Amino acid sequence: MQPDRRTSVVRQWLGMAILAVVVLAGGIMLEITSDRDSEEWATRAWLVIAAVALATHLGLVSLARVRLERAYRDLEGRFAVQSEALQRSLGELRHGDLVESIVPADDLPPAMAEAVEAAARAMAALVQQIQSSSVEVATSAGSVHETSNELVEGASQQAAAVVEITASTEELARTAGQIATSAAGQATFAAQAQETGNAGARALEEAVSSAGELRQGIERIADRADVLGQRSREIYRVLDLITEIAQETHILALNAAIEAAAAGRHGDRFGVVAEEVRRLAERSRESVESVRTLLDGFSGAIRSVVVATEEGAKAADHVLGRSRSAQGAIEQLRGALADTARAAVEISQATDEQRTASNQVVTTLRDISELIQRTAEGFRRVTASAERLSDLALSIQLLTQSFRIDSVHSLKHQTVGWSDGLRDATASFEVVERVLADIIRDCPYIEIAYLVDRAGTMVAFEVNREVVGERRAGRAVAVGQAFADRPWFQAVSRGLRTAVTPLYVSLLTDDRCFTIAAAVHDRTGSTIGVLGVDVNVRSWTSI
Amino acid sequence: MGEANRTGGDGEPFLVVRSGGQRCAIPVAAARLVTRKVTPTRLPGSAPRLLGLAQVGGEPVAVVDLHALLDPIGAPGAARDLTVVVRRADGSVSLGLAVDEAFGVAAIGDRRAPDPGDPPWLVGRAAIDGRELVILDAERLIADPGGS
Incomplete structure (x- = not known):
């Protein structure tokens, strides 16, 4: 039990005790009064006692209650604020943004803020650990796949040689x-x-x-x-x-x-x-x-x-x-x-x-x-298992990429950073192209980086020729083309800051790839477009 | 060889011989002996026509190649098969003539004078059976075999 609550209860009991003492004292004085004078004196005395008791009650009980109600209202207001902050933080957590989920925790009580931040950091660490583990699993699966492929090939050659022999x-x-x-x-x-x-x-x-x-x-x-x-x-x-x-x-x-x-x-x-x-x-x-x-x-x-x-x-x-x-x-x-x-x-x-x-x-x-x-x-089954394991590791990677953590390995975090970089650059087409070129230069596993406006129309794009080669984008990607029906655009349009798509086959490379999209806001916080990057899985996993 | 056997005809009898391609007639009066080839001993410094000195019938006889006498500028003749020994009428000196063949004794009637330039021991020319022969004078031949 809290001290304030104990004091309030003591004060409530104290008021009732005073009332009881005043009533008991008046009754006793009326019982022991034998004449009229004594009765008046007793009445006056009882009135005095009652007045004193009333004053005491007012001072000790009613005033405290008013104060208590005021404190309750303050507490209710802080609770609402903290609830909202907690709601926002949990909302960010629900969308996997372990970076933004820490920011609203400043409005929470320190212990709660520490708990939320610790939970977010633990989840981020877990995600990062899962990422690392999935990378290792993918690497190991790739090695197993490669080795088993070689063994299959060797076994096939052996079989062919044995057949020939x-x-x-x-x-x-x-x-x-x-x-x-x-x-x-x-x-x-x-x-x-x-x-x-x-x-x-x-x-x-x-x-x-x-x-x-x-x-x-x-x-x-x-x-x-x-x-x-x-x-x-x-x-x-x-x-x-x-x-x-x-x-x-x-x-x-x-x-x-x-x-x-x-x-x-x-x-x-x-x-x-x-x-x-x-x-x-x-x-x-x-x-x-x-x-x-x-x-x-x-x-x-x-x-x-x-x-x-x-x-x-x-x-x-x-x-x-x-x-x-x-x-x-x-x-x-x-x-x-x-x-x-x-x-x-x-x-x-x-x-x-x-x-x-x-x-x-x-x-x-x-x-x-x-x-x-x-x-x-058996080697083929091992190869298939390695492929499935590799796909599973890739799925885990994609799953972990749906979380935004403060890491260079978090594509979502990087995309948000790039979209923040476009916040002041949307007015200049050259700046947009330079930012897109910087994205391609810094991330050799990205096939294409592009910016669409709020209506889903392509504004600018940059193709990574080291990944795509001399293959032309053609009708797949063109300025002015509508992307409003794409899942990543619709997801961002629904209010999500970022979106990660499932794997699909790229039209540019015929390789498997996935898209990470992030909303681009202006200084007022209004969404003015969507930044998308298509990640080539082969190049990404090799890195 | 049957053409030189006319000893019973007119004219002086001659011994007909052949030396090389030339037929010669040697007066029978000067002929002393026909013998097989002798082996003369060559004398140092003698002329090529003088084959050497041989002994015939116990007498020393100088042997001369008749063919070399008849054809001094020709090549030396081969070894002759026969030697005809001639002598002076007084029998004082004999000379051997190496010849190839002796046909016999024949009488030569008609003869003509020697050609100009013939050696002095070639005293005439005649013909027997259409074949020309030269007539030798043994005395002159013995006196000057070189024919100078």
Whole structure:
């Protein structure tokens, strides 16, 4: 209980007690009065007491009551003021303006003002904390999204690689089967070729034997030709001897003729004999020349035979050598064919094993492929969850942006600041454009900043080319265009200082964006327009 | 070689020989011997036509290339197959003439005088079977083989 109230109650009880004392005192005095004088005295005394009591009552009770009523009225007036201030403060809180909600608290009692301010600051801190947390969540979700995307891509590549490897392994298995079949056929062919090689080796052995016999025959012919050559040379020696004898005879006949001529007539008959001898010698020489000519032909034929036999011997040797080489080659070929047949059998067996192993690998690869696909599906779910988480963080961000707090991260607070900057600039179009350009320069995540008048008609705008690029605004944004039907304009027109729209797709960038709008007031507080900024979510979240 | 065997005809008998492409007639009276090729010993500083000194029948004989005598400016002849030994009538000096071939003894009747410029031992020219031959004088040839 408050002291004033206790005093008032004491005073009320004190007044009633005085009245009771006065009444009791008058009754007692009337009871104890026995005569008339005493009765008058008692009456006077009672009147005095009553007067004193009345005065006391007036002084102690009625005056205090008047004062109390006056104090009540004062209190009621302050209560109304404080109620209004509290209402305004709560109204600002209801609209999420945690900055303006503190200002009306100055009219509240200090404790209440402190409580309101503390509540607003706590909420602001909470909003800021939520903002930071949502940013971290968005960042983490983005990292998870990016990582899971990479994992999905990697898993997809792995799956594709496994599919490719599976196809290659299946092809390998099929090829191994074909190789096994071919190797078996090759083994058969090699066996047949080996048989053919054996027949060829036998035939070639016979050919070698025949070539050896031919070589021996040629050697015999060469021996005979040598004998004939020796006989020819002996004949030549005989012919030389005959020629020499003929020449000697010729010379002898010449000398005889000389002697006969020197003898004159006595030598005529001797001269005739000498002449006959000379002629005989001449014929002998002519015959020898004829024989020599024939012998030359015979010797030439023998030399041709010798040359032919030598060439035949060389050819036979060549044939024999080639035949022996061919025999060796066939032997090697037979060995190689036997090796080939064995190798073909081994290849066939190995490729059969390879086919079996390849089939097992294919089965394993299919299991791996299925596992990878399941992993990829899990990663896709993680990606989707990360996307949802990112969207949720973005929604929380937007939710926190619906609060205005005294922070550079509060877009609402910044927009209100920019709208306050336009308070004195609306009369100058150049100043408006400069303010809009400053907004674009300071906030690279804003696609476009614009000012519409009170009727919702576009007055000026500034496009951020670093975000939008060279894409033209076109019909989406133009000076003179009506924006009165936009939700943000209608919200501000209903008396809200600021408004934040839900996410939508920008016509300028095809990215997701949202609009923050703030009313622009003149110095009298009247709304003269609305400042709007379209925030590009991709650029904003990246910052 | 059958064209030089006319010893029974008119005229003086000559031994017909060939040296190179030239046929020559040597008087049979001056011819002493026909022999196979001899191997003379060349004398230092002798003329190219003088093949050297050989021994024939036990006598030293100077051997002269007849072809070199007939054609002094021509190339030296090849080795000759025969050597005809001629001598003076008194038999005092003999000279060997290296020839290629000896055909036999033939009698030469008609002959004409040597051409101007012929060496002094070439004493006439004649023809046998349409083939021209030169007639040699053995005495002059022995006396001056160089023909100067």
